[in-house]
Amino acid sequence: MATSVNSAQRETNKCAMGAPYDGRDPDLLDRILPHVDYVEVTLETISEVKDDDIVLSEDVMSELKNIGKAAKIIVHGVSLSIGSHDGWSTSYLRLLDSFLDQIDVAWHSEHLGYTKVDGEHLGIMLAMPKTDEALDMVCERVSAIQQRYGLPFLLENIVHVIPDFPGDYSDAGFLNALVDRTGCRLILDAYNLECDAHNQGFSIPDFLDELKLENVRELHVAGGVEHNGFLLDVHSQLTRDSTVQLARQVVNRAAGNAKVVVYEFMAEAVPGLGYDNIETELARLRATFAS
Numbered sequence: 010m011a012t013s014v015n016s017a018q019r020e021t022n023k024c025a026m027g028a029p030y031d032g033r034d035p036d037l038l039d040r041i042l043p044h045v046d047y048v049e050v051t052l053e054t055i056s057e058v059k060d061d062d063i064v065l066s067e068d069v070m071s072e073l074k075n076i077g078k079a080a081k082i083i084v085h086g087v088s089l090s091i092g093s094h095d096g097w098s099t100s101y102l103r104l105l106d107s108f109l110d111q112i113d114v115a116w117h118s119e120h121l122g123y124t125k126v127d128g129e130h131l132g133i134m135l136a137m138p139k140t141d142e143a144l145d146m147v148c149e150r151v152s153a154i155q156q157r158y159g160l161p162f163l164l165e166n167i168v169h170v171i172p173d174f175p176g177d178y179s180d181a182g183f184l185n186a187l188v189d190r191t192g193c194r195l196i197l198d199a200y201n202l203e204c205d206a207h208n209q210g211f212s213i214p215d216f217l218d219e220l221k222l223e224n225v226r227e228l229h230v231a232g233g234v235e236h237n238g239f240l241l242d243v244h245s246q247l248t249r250d251s252t253v254q255l256a257r258q259v260v261n262r263a264a265g266n267a268k269v270v271v272y273e274f275m276a277e278a279v280p281g282l283g284y285d286n287i288e289t290e291l292a293r294l295r296a297t298f299a300s
């Protein structure tokens with residue numbers, strides 16, 4: 010009996026594998042496709058300026074359409090700025106409208122943060138204040154997105170670049186309330202949690218104990234660098250064992266609801282990482298999370 014329970018448990022803890030692709034590097038796509046079930050697309054990186062407007066690159070869209078059944082597409086935005094007090098990015102939503110008109114996706118997602126204040130771009134993404142007022146605002150926007158697209162929508166924890174503004178919720182409490190009120194789901198970025206632990210003294214065990222882990226649909230793993238004592242969330246390296254172990258721990262506690270692990274790396278990091286290392290890393294991670 011114990012054996013069958015354990016094997017059933019193992020079965021539900023299996024995760025698919027994903028990797029980002031920003032287009033214009035068909036050799037990279039050929040290398041990653043055999044190792045992934047999902048391709049993560051960030052619309053801002055596949056866009057270009059045309060006639061004073063920002064539009065999706067037709068060349069990259071053709072590449073993505075050609076993926077066909079080889080992998081599912083998931084959209085991961087960076088510029089919606091869902092946490093800006095004075096409104097979100099309508100130009101991002103136009104890109105998303107255009108993308109979803111052309112390509113089916115499994116789900117789409119954004120980061121729980123803001124990149125603009127009073128219409129000015131910050132050049133960085135900051136974590137939201139965790140107040141009742143901020144929660145009301147984000148919940149309203151999440152509901153609007155869910156109604157607009159009729160697709161599962163996920164939000165991701167981002168790093169805390171600066172210490173938190175005093176709020177009404179803990180990090181986990183804010184995410185729990187967000188999910189309870191909207192039915193959205195979560196991306197948990199294991200490397201971001203490690204950055205917060207290193208830089209801000211954030212307690213990962215306390216966070217995981219409080220967070221309703223069954224709401225985690227997607228995990229991110231990545232590797233970055235330490236600079237002046239800070240662990241940076243620049244995705245330029247292979248993953249550390251600690252990051253993979255943390256992600257594995259979350260998957261095991263997510264009651265079978267964590268469906269995919271995405272190994273994130275920036276397009277700019279590809280020459281430094283090398284195709285061979287990326288392929289080996291994806292194969293290693295796939296084996297780790299598929300069992």
Ligand SMILES: [Fe+2]
Nearest residue numbers: 165198229273
């Ligand atoms: Fe991430």
